[in-house]
Amino acid sequence: MSADVKLEDVWIRFGSFEAAKDVNIHIQEGEFFSFLGPSGCGKTTLLRAVSGFLEPSEGKVLIGGQDMAGIGPNKRPTALIFQNLALFPLMKVWENIAFPLEVRGVGKAERRKRADELLELIALPDQGDKMVNELSGGQKQRVAIARALAAEPDVLLLDEPLSALDLKLRQHMRTELRAIQQRVGITFIYITHDQGEALTMSDHVAVMSQGVIEQVADGNTIYDSPQTAFVASFVGENNHFQGKVTAADGDMVTVETPSGVLRGRNIERDGKPQLAAGDQALVFIRPESLRFVDGEKKRDNVLEATVERQEFEGNFWQVFLQVKDCPRVVSLSMVNDGSSVGHDVGAQVKIGCDAAHAVALPVGQMAAE
Amino acid sequence: MSTYWKDYFRRNGMALGLFVLLAVMVWMLVMIILPQLYMLDFSFRTNVPPPQWGTDTHTYTLEHYRYLLYGNVNATESFNYLDLGVFGRTIIAAVFVTFIDLCLCYPVAYYLAHVAKGGWGRLMVMSLIVPFWVNELLRAFAFKVMFGTGGVINDALMWLGILDQPYDFIRENVALYSGLSYAYILLMIFPIYNAVESLDRNQIEAARDMGAPWWRIHWRVVIPHAKPGITSGSTMVFMLTAGALAAPQILGGPSSLWFTQLVYKWFNNSANWARGSAYALVLLVACIVFVLLMMRIFKVKLGEIAR
Ligand SMILES: Nc1ncnc2c1ncn2[C@@H]1O[C@H](COP(=O)(O)OP(=O)(O)OP(=O)(O)O)[C@@H](O)[C@H]1O
Ligand SMILES: [Mg+2]
Numbered sequence: 001m002s003a004d005v006k007l008e009d010v011w012i013r014f015g016s017f018e019a020a021k022d023v024n025i026h027i028q029e030g031e032f033f034s035f036l037g038p039s040g041c042g043k044t045t046l047l048r049a050v051s052g053f054l055e056p057s058e059g060k061v062l063i064g065g066q067d068m069a070g071i072g073p074n075k076r077p078t079a080l081i082f083q084n085l086a087l088f089p090l091m092k093v094w095e096n097i098a099f100p101l102e103v104r105g106v107g108k109a110e111r112r113k114r115a116d117e118l119l120e121l122i123a124l125p126d127q128g129d130k131m132v133n134e135l136s137g138g139q140k141q142r143v144a145i146a147r148a149l150a151a152e153p154d155v156l157l158l159d160e161p162l163s164a165l166d167l168k169l170r171q172h173m174r175t176e177l178r179a180i181q182q183r184v185g186i187t188f189i190y191i192t193h194d195q196g197e198a199l200t201m202s203d204h205v206a207v208m209s210q211g212v213i214e215q216v217a218d219g220n221t222i223y224d225s226p227q228t229a230f231v232a233s234f235v236g237e238n239n240h241f242q243g244k245v246t247a248a249d250g251d252m253v254t255v256e257t258p259s260g261v262l263r264g265r266n267i268e269r270d271g272k273p274q275l276a277a278g279d280q281a282l283v284f285i286r287p288e289s290l291r292f293v294d295g296e297k298k299r300d301n302v303l304e305a306t307v308e309r310q311e312f313e314g315n316f317w318q319v320f321l322q323v324k325d326c327p328r329v330v331s332l333s334m335v336n337d338g339s340s341v342g343h344d345v346g347a348q349v350k351i352g353c354d355a356a357h358a359v360a361l362p363v364g365q366m367a368a369e
Numbered sequence: 370m371s372t373y374w375k376d377y378f379r380r381n382g383m384a385l386g387l388f389v390l391l392a393v394m395v396w397m398l399v400m401i402i403l404p405q406l407y408m409l410d411f412s413f414r415t416n417v418p419p420p421q422w423g424t425d426t427h428t429y430t431l432e433h434y435r436y437l438l439y440g441n442v443n444a445t446e447s448f449n450y451l452d453l454g455v456f457g458r459t460i461i462a463a464v465f466v467t468f469i470d471l472c473l474c475y476p477v478a479y480y481l482a483h484v485a486k487g488g489w490g491r492l493m494v495m496s497l498i499v500p501f502w503v504n505e506l507l508r509a510f511a512f513k514v515m516f517g518t519g520g521v522i523n524d525a526l527m528w529l530g531i532l533d534q535p536y537d538f539i540r541e542n543v544a545l546y547s548g549l550s551y552a553y554i555l556l557m558i559f560p561i562y563n564a565v566e567s568l569d570r571n572q573i574e575a576a577r578d579m580g581a582p583w584w585r586i587h588w589r590v591v592i593p594h595a596k597p598g599i600t601s602g603s604t605m606v607f608m609l610t611a612g613a614l615a616a617p618q619i620l621g622g623p624s625s626l627w628f629t630q631l632v633y634k635w636f637n638n639s640a641n642w643a644r645g646s647a648y649a650l651v652l653l654v655a656c657i658v659f660v661l662l663m664m665r666i667f668k669v670k671l672g673e674i675a676r
Contacts, residue, residue: 051578074580086571090593099589100579151579 002186003064003077003154004029005050010059012045012211019045021211023059027189027204029154032181034190036198037208038234038367043191044083046208047157050189051080064154079153081161085144087132093143094119094128100151118146121180138169145180155187162197170194174201195235199223207231209365225359227269232284232359234367239287239330242363245279253360255281258325262301264358280363287318289357290332292349299352305330307343312336319343321351412647433647452631452648459628460655463611466549470557470606471599473550478561478598479591483570501555509548509619516544516620540622548620553609557602564598565591597673604660611656628652 005027012020019042027033048054052073061068098111122142199219206216215227226232243257253266305321317334378386440449516538523535576586617627635645
């Protein structure tokens, strides 16, 4: 069984502090949905509202179409995996996994059998008789998932479950999690402040900032067509140039910045283009979209720059440049295909990109560096 | 072992290390081991007045232990039923008081540790601690007055129409058990509080999220975690209750004797220190054995208590 989750006009307040502001989201049944946002933006708070530990101050939480108001966490068809896992250290591994069954009064033999099946699923067979603290970090992680799955929830909620693991293990667990989700077929709601995690695993991602949902879309759209300055600056690396819109034609705009005239896509929000002539705008260009312009090839956007320093990162070069009348260092990355020629530090160069690779957005709050 | 000491002195420095070591040893020797050894020695000797201590008449004997078991040499009964009965009743009553304290204190400790927030919790802790500034005797007498036939409790119950004539709480030992339960309540609350407080709230929430009702959360998650605290609190309350003197003396009914009162009688009224020592030691050993047995049954290790 699987269920969809709907948040309708949800506000959550702690005193005068607003931890969630007018959240409207529809999470489809059976999908892997992620909330992505910086620390303290209200991700855990939203998840607690879904799991029932917290009632929204305003608005509704619906699971499988049913209004959850007044229904406690022990009565909701959700299972929550806590940020610190919250395994029971005084129970054996299998007892941990079978706890949801114990609660339902399932007999011991049956519980043991089910626990062993789940241990199989998470690739930890024969570890049921260990104590929790005899497991490694990644194994604990998987036990927590098995315990949550034992409850046979319609919706599994995961609060940054991988944050305590080292990089290698984290990457491995990503694939593992995704595979488990596809095997069991229930809705996963996943919280993270790691964009790599969100983009690789999810069907849809909601980017959050200070209690506000900035954008909900699939990973590609989030990366290629961010709808707000926050999303553009939070997800992935991005260079930005501020200026004034001089022309808006079709889905493109022309922005006059101190560094030069730039053309970019006028990203729609709620079905409407966001920029009109005369608006202040930010033009975002990703480092991998920027190229050195060598005179022959025409580029829509060309900027004059001085090479400040370069870093060799193995599969690509990272070049940092000083652009005329731009207060920030601009970065450009080039795939190391053997042909790319390095530039000397201090060299005067031209860099540029096609208008299709530049995104123009209204001025707004940016992610902290 | 030698690396342990080397490490110990390196960490604490020579002067401080020696001081702490000496202080602990003196404490152990003078305050704990020597007095008990004295008592032990005394309990196996004849009862002679102090001037004859150490002389030939002060010989070793088992008569005091024999007395506790069989009574007077020319007694008609085969066992000393009177004293043994008091002994048994004291132990059972102490268990009972410990159990009452546990039932009262566990919820309070849990509430203080996980539910009460900020000012309200502090206020509760204060109201638990401050009454213990009043000394033990005064508290016991206050209980006596309160539970007396003309006391507040009888008055209130009669005013409410629950009783139509005063109930003798003293004779029925209600006052005694209340007084004893109250006397060591802090020693139960704080160890449990400490243990419960260290439990990660997320574990409680996780259990709840998985559908567990409140009683199962306590049974499977909170109580197992708090077991060392519960054991250490129960042990202290049991030991101290079994060894209490003031409360039984003041609040006990006319027919009820506490074993410590017998000990006191031998030391004081009968000037038989040797027999008093023997009685006191039997109580001590019995309590220790009982506690160890309980720990065995509930699978708690001695080390856990000190956590
Ligand atoms: N019970 C509470 N009372 C008051 N403020 C709270 C409470 N719970 C959360 N907050 C506040 O709400 C905001 C969001 O908290 P939340 O735990 O949801 O952040 P988060 O996005 O999960 O962050 P992280 O990535 O660090 O876990 C924070 O500013 C936090 O201080
Ligand atoms: Mg969080």
